[in-house]
Amino acid sequence: MSQVMSPHEVVALRAFSDNYIWTVRDASCAAVVDPGDAQPVLDYLRAERLELAAILNTHHHADHVGGNAALLARYRVPVYGPHDERIREVTHPLRDGERMKLPHFGIEFDVLEIPGHTRTHIAFFGGGMLFCGDTLFAAGCGRLFEGTPAQMHASLSKLMRLPDTTAVYCGHEYTLSNIRFAKAADPDNRALRELEARAQRQREQDLPTLPSNIAQEKATNPFVRCSETAVVATASRYAGKALQDPVAVLGAIREWKNQF
Secondary structure: OEEEOOOOEEEEEEEOOOEEEEEEEOOOEEEEEOOOOHHHHHHHHHHHOOEEEEEEOOOOOHHHHOOHHHHHHHOOOOEEEEOOOOOOOOOEEEOOOOEEEEOOOOEEEEEEEOOOOOOOOEEEEEOOEEEEEOOEEOOEEOOOOOOOHHHHHHHHHHHHOOOOOOEEEEOEOOHHHHHHHHHHHOOOOHHHHHHHHHHHHHHHOOOOOOOEEHHHHHHHOHHHOOOOHHHHHHHHHHHOOOOOOHHHHHHHHHHHHHHO
């Protein structure tokens, strides 16, 4: 359930059918990322005798912010998130290039604007960790609810410039279903099959397949491999025409994934 990091660790709290509420904690405090449901957080804090220190939101969807109000009714803490009037509880709205700090943990996060899934989506990058909500998934990316293929391509490209060792904490347990599609889009990718075998073992033990890392995504994620020959070829077959521009390839495979 957790990845040990000294002097803190990151714990996956499960919510709904497949959400993760990532919880940065030490012996006394916790900060939570995208608490769509307050109850798993409240239960964990009570069981572990922890105080809530902060809430981080990546985007406005209810399964990521729906627990804010109930947590704030119990704990008076800062809420960091994008400039978005739809997240009423945000106390510290953030923009691209800004930096925020979790003082108790001594972690500084760079804020990255990564629109595509939603128009105001942000990510938090620091301490070797990336909390990226629903923009980048293991072997996948989010649906384009409010953004364009060009925005998603630019956002994913920005994330792929982070260090290869960066741990990727995304919002949902979608890895196996994403791999099934990725094998169709990138059919000769051996790294995908190795990832699938590992992820299947993890899920059989009821373990999260996350975090991923940037190097793994470069090797296995078709949405960041839109210039690779095999992905261009399958996207072109799906579109019924030759595609050259990686943005057009991403748009085609995202549409294909929606129907997959």
